[in-house]
Amino acid sequence: MIPIDLMDARPIYEQVTERFKLLILRGIIKADEKIPSVRNLAVELSINPNTIQRAYAELEKQGYIYTVKGKGNFAVGAEKLLPAYREEILQRLRELCKQAEEIGMTREEMISHMAEWRSL
Amino acid sequence: MIPIDLMDARPIYEQVTERFKLLILRGIIKADEKIPSVRNLAVELSINPNTIQRAYAELEKQGYIYTVKGKGNFAVGAEKLLPAYREEILQRLRELCKQAEEIGMTREEMISHMAEWRSL
DNA sequence: TGAGTGTACTAAGAGTGCTAATACACTTGT
DNA sequence: ACAAGTGTATTAGCACTCTTAGTACACTCA
Numbered sequence: 106m107i108p109i110d111l112m113d114a115r116p117i118y119e120q121v122t123e124r125f126k127l128l129i130l131r132g133i134i135k136a137d138e139k140i141p142s143v144r145n146l147a148v149e150l151s152i153n154p155n156t157i158q159r160a161y162a163e164l165e166k167q168g169y170i171y172t173v174k175g176k177g178n179f180a181v182g183a184e185k186l187l188p189a190y191r192e193e194i195l196q197r198l199r200e201l202c203k204q205a206e207e208i209g210m211t212r213e214e215m216i217s218h219m220a221e222w223r224s225l
Numbered sequence: 226m227i228p229i230d231l232m233d234a235r236p237i238y239e240q241v242t243e244r245f246k247l248l249i250l251r252g253i254i255k256a257d258e259k260i261p262s263v264r265n266l267a268v269e270l271s272i273n274p275n276t277i278q279r280a281y282a283e284l285e286k287q288g289y290i291y292t293v294k295g296k297g298n299f300a301v302g303a304e305k306l307l308p309a310y311r312e313e314i315l316q317r318l319r320e321l322c323k324q325a326e327e328i329g330m331t332r333e334e335m336i337s338h339m340a341e342w343r344s345l
Numbered sequence: 346t347g348a349g350t351g352t353a354c355t356a357a358g359a360g361t362g363c364t365a366a367t368a369c370a371c372t373t374g375t
Numbered sequence: 376a377c378a379a380g381t382g383t384a385t386t387a388g389c390a391c392t393c394t395t396a397g398t399a400c401a402c403t404c405a
Contacts, residue, residue: 175372273395295402
């Protein structure tokens with residue numbers, strides 16, 4: 106369920122974080138659903154519990170999960186998270202347009218490319 | 226001409242690299258124009274020559290400058306660099322669209338936002 | 346020849362990031 | 376009260392990056 110690639114340049118905790126963010130955003134993990142315990146997931150992935158703990162701390166800080174001490178970690182609903190995430194994507198799009206403009210690339214040019222891409 | 230921010234999270238050599246890339250891409254440094262020598266710029270910015278050397282090595286590796294031993298470093302013309310840079314921006318745009326699609330965000334939605342932005 | 350240029354190498358120090366090991370505190374069901 | 380399962384905190388080690396420093400070498404040009 107959570108693939109770990111030791112050859113990946115990104116640290117393990119970040120891979121775990123990203124994976125859960127996507128699973129939650131896409132609604133595969135539903136609102137208030139319990140995610141694996143720190144120790145369980147650590148055993149399953151054969152890595153240290155602290156690494157999972159760090160991933161979970163990051164997820165909580167970013168608002169993707171909430172923690173109940175002694176009980177476990179639970180997912181926040183996708184419907185609560187999506188608006189902010191969409192805004193984040195638009196923000197990055199804005200930044201990209203800004204960089205494009207710096208070298209004289211028009212937004213019309215970018216738009217025409219986007220319209221042509223059939224599937225990604 | 227080359228601002229260095231020690232509070233910036235990015236390393237010095239990277240700040241120098243980015244700065245020159247932009248100056249060259251925008252044509253502020255023209256084709257075959259000599260850029261400051263490693264030692265001169267190091268004195269001017271009060272940093273170690275090795276750090277500048279690293280920045281210049283990166284610029285050469287990425288094709289933004291070329292080196293003539295014993296003479297100095299010279300800028301490549303913007304017209305030579307722009308096509309690849311535009312392609313790079315389109316690549317990043319593609320990646321962004323892919324991530325947007327993962328959460329059910331359509332390209333039409335993104336395009337409508339882009340069209341609305343007057344200036345950046 | 347001398348001044349200025351790029352290049353290469355080694356070394357050291359400081360800082361940071363990642364992971365591991367261990368111990369502590371909480372909740373729940375028995 | 377206890378045991379099992381949970382999250383949390385602290386410390387430490389290891390590796391890596393960045394920067395600086397020093398030294399040496401090769402090239403160009405006036």
